[in-house]
Amino acid sequence: MDAALEVQDLSLSIDGKQIYxxxxxxxxxxxxxxxxxxxxAGKSQLLRTxxxxxxxxxxxxxxxxxxxTRKKKSRLSSIGLVFQDADFQIVGESVEKDxxxxxxxxxxxxxxxxxxxxxxxxxxxxxxxxxQRPQTLSGGEKRRLxxxxxxxxxPGLIMLDEPFANLDSPSTMSVLKALADLHQAGxxxxxxxxxxxxxxxxxxxxxxxxxxxLVYQGxxxxxxxxxxxxxxxxxxxxxxxxxxxx
Amino acid sequence: xxxxxxxxxxxxAFANHCHALGKLxxxxxxxxxxxGARPGLVPVLVLPxxxxxxxxxxxxxxxxxxxxxxxxxxxxxxxxxxxxxGDTQAALYEALxxxxxxxxxxxxxxxxxxxxxxxxxxxLLYPIFRRYSFLAGSIVQLTLSMLPLVMETAxxxxxxxxxxxxxxxxxxxxxxxxLAASILMTLLDRxxxxxxxxxxxxxxxxxxxxxxxxSWRDIVIALIICAMLVALPWTR
Ligand SMILES: Nc1ncnc2c1ncn2[C@@H]1O[C@H](COP(=O)(O)OP(=O)(O)O)[C@@H](O)[C@H]1O
Ligand SMILES: [Mg+2]
Numbered sequence: 001m002d003a004a005l006e007v008q009d010l011s012l013s014i015d016g017k018q019i020y021x022x023x024x025x026x027x028x029x030x031x032x033x034x035x036x037x038x039x040x041a042g043k044s045q046l047l048r049t050x051x052x053x054x055x056x057x058x059x060x061x062x063x064x065x066x067x068x069t070r071k072k073k074s075r076l077s078s079i080g081l082v083f084q085d086a087d088f089q090i091v092g093e094s095v096e097k098d099x100x101x102x103x104x105x106x107x108x109x110x111x112x113x114x115x116x117x118x119x120x121x122x123x124x125x126x127x128x129x130x131x132q133r134p135q136t137l138s139g140g141e142k143r144r145l146x147x148x149x150x151x152x153x154x155p156g157l158i159m160l161d162e163p164f165a166n167l168d169s170p171s172t173m174s175v176l177k178a179l180a181d182l183h184q185a186g187x188x189x190x191x192x193x194x195x196x197x198x199x200x201x202x203x204x205x206x207x208x209x210x211x212x213x214l215v216y217q218g219x220x221x222x223x224x225x226x227x228x229x230x231x232x233x234x235x236x237x238x239x240x241x242x243x244x245x246x
Numbered sequence: 247x248x249x250x251x252x253x254x255x256x257x258x259a260f261a262n263h264c265h266a267l268g269k270l271x272x273x274x275x276x277x278x279x280x281x282g283a284r285p286g287l288v289p290v291l292v293l294p295x296x297x298x299x300x301x302x303x304x305x306x307x308x309x310x311x312x313x314x315x316x317x318x319x320x321x322x323x324x325x326x327x328x329x330x331x332g333d334t335q336a337a338l339y340e341a342l343x344x345x346x347x348x349x350x351x352x353x354x355x356x357x358x359x360x361x362x363x364x365x366x367x368x369x370l371l372y373p374i375f376r377r378y379s380f381l382a383g384s385i386v387q388l389t390l391s392m393l394p395l396v397m398e399t400a401x402x403x404x405x406x407x408x409x410x411x412x413x414x415x416x417x418x419x420x421x422x423x424x425l426a427a428s429i430l431m432t433l434l435d436r437x438x439x440x441x442x443x444x445x446x447x448x449x450x451x452x453x454x455x456x457x458x459x460x461s462w463r464d465i466v467i468a469l470i471i472c473a474m475l476v477a478l479p480w481t482r
Contacts, residue, residue: 053442081446086434089443091391093254093359105448110456131256149447 002065003123004188005079006031007035010059012042012049019045023059027157027190030201032183034220036232037209043085043192046209047159051081063156071118077106080155084162084243086142091132095145098118101212103151123185124178140171144178149152151182159190164199173244176202177229179246195233200242208232254359257396261357265460266366268467275353280346283481285339290348291481294352304356316348360390365455377452384451392437403429406479410452 006026012019027033034197037043037163048054050061052075061069068074083089090152096117103113121127124144129137134145143163150158163179164172173179180202183189191203202205205222208216208230254425256262261269275442280291310317328334355362364387403426 048442051446053445076448077446083443083446085439088439089446091440091444091449093361094256097361102447102450105450105453107453124316132346153447239374 001029003027003062004031004064004136005190006060006062006065007050007227008060008062010046010049010061011057011097012054013057014044014054015243018212022207023209023214025214027205029159029186030186030188031204032179032189033191033205033207034193034196034200034203035190035207035226036196036230037192037208038231040211041209042212043209044161047081047161047190047192049076051079052076053081075152078156080150080153080158082146082150082158082160082163084165086139086146089146089149090142092134094130095132095134095137096121096130098145098154099148102149106153109190116152116154122126123181125174128196138171139167140174143162143171143175147175147178152186155192156190159192161192162194163191163195169244176244179190196218196227196242197233198242198244199225202243202245210232255356257302257357259357260463261302263461263463264357264467265458265464266358266362267369267458268460268471269354269358269462270366270370272467272471272474273350275471276350277347279474279478279481280343280350280468282478285336288339288346290341292342295346295350298353299349302353302356304353309352313348313352316345316387320344320348355390360387361455362458363387363390365457368455369457380452380455381406383455384453388451395436396433400429400432401453403432425447 003026004070009026010023011021023046035043035046036160045054052072053071056069059069061075063078065076066074068078090098092101099117099120100113101144103116108116117226118127121130124147126141126144126148129141134142137145147158147160153232160179163175167175177197179189179191183202193199196206200220200223203220206216206218206227207214208223212231215230216223218226224239254262258325276295280288283291308411322338323344326338327340331337364383367386368379368383371382407421407428408426
């Protein structure tokens with residue numbers, strides 16, 4: 001089976017400044033991958049490029065085996081991106097309108113939009129907030145709303161930029177639970193994070209980015225040493241204990 | 247977090263179910279009537295929106311605190327008119343006229359969703375401007391949905407500056423212009439993120455909008471508009 005996403009020798013410079021260079025990796029269908037690295041490593045810029053919001057300087061991007069490096073439109077519709085700051089991506093006046101925004105832009109029928117909205121809100125545990133204003137949601141709920149807005153567009157791959165940043169522990173748990181459920185349902189996921197405390201156990205693969213270079217990639221189980229070496233905080237001794245959910 | 251008065255309150259009320267186009271034309275007609283009316287009539291013309299506001303039980307306190315900007319503009323207008331004419335009554339009437347306009351516009355937003363308003367505008371302009379009418383609708387919709395972002399940014403920046411010990415009153419002009427500049431910078435940054443979020447979800451400003459259907463309620467609105475138009479010559 002073709003990879004959900006394959007990246008070959010991807011580089012990006014902005015105004016002569018090298019943001020990242022020669023990045024190559026591939027994501028298997030249905031896999032949950034975490035992209036680690038310190039602040040400023042280039043994680044967010046890499047996600048923006050993959051999504052189609054920035055143009056790579058060189059390299060190739062393949063989705064399901066098809067070269068889409070020059071097809072911004074097809075990347076925009078087949079890869080979902082949840083931004084770090086949930087507040088910036090709320091565009092609807094109510095929770096359900098916000099979730100419907102993407103599907104409507106995709107030109108779906110009213111019926112299909114309604115179904116997608118109900119299904120995604122149920123998956124993200126937001127059914128009872130349908131008519132609420134997004135601004136009145138808690139941090140964790142807002143983040144789940146942002147995920148719902150992307151999920152409703154049925155992208156083959158969902159990327160999330162620092163989904164656990166600035167959340168208290170119940171909110172972190174609710175977001176992680178949502179991601180673990182999506183993974184169970186076979187959704188391909190790519191998540192960036194500067195720390196892997198208590199969620200590494202849910203992931204399949206680890207990529208480590210350091211100053212724009214991919215310095216490690218491997219199965220999550222075998223990555224503890226590499227993570228420690230890269231200075232990513234890994235407190236617990238055992239891989240299985242790295243979870244917020246228990 | 248700023249409270250958002252500009253957001254529609256969903257209610258099972260007559261006004262919420264009327265076609266946005268009818269309400270929009272009603273507002274425009276009211277504005278024309280109010281603008282052209284002789285000063286003595288202004289206090290009378292203020293009554294309908296006031297009555298409607300009371301009837302809808304608008305959240306007065308948040309309207310007052312969030313609408314402080316408009317109140318300041320109204321006061322400035324009154325002062326300007328007084329300087330020019332020396333007539334206190336005329337100054338009061340001008341301020342009243344402006345306040346009534348703002349109130350009527352806010353009431354429209356209180357019972358009409360931004361996207362319905364946008365699609366009503368496209369529906370109105372479509373016969374002449376074709377696909378650009380959808381762009382006009384998008385601009386209105388984006389502007390309206392950006393208002394909370396603007397207000398929230400302004401409040402955040404102001405609080406951040408106060409928290410770091412700025413004393414607005416000592417150098418009011420310098421502080422105000424510095425404040426405006428930092429609000430603008432923050433806003434530009436936020437708008438950039440927002441534009442990303444819009445294109446990430448495939449937003450197309452030229453996309454055709456669904457049009458609302460008319461109902462019996464809109465006949466009532468049409469009758470009110472006609473009545474206002476008939477009354478127009480007598481108010482000059
Ligand atoms: N718009 C931009 N123009 C120029 N440089 C940028 C821009 N955005 C980010 N950078 C730089 O790119 C590098 C990577 O940033 P980013 O992808 O945000 O890192 P991370 O998400 O890993 O913390 C940083 O050094 C940052 O200064
Ligand atoms: Mg980042």
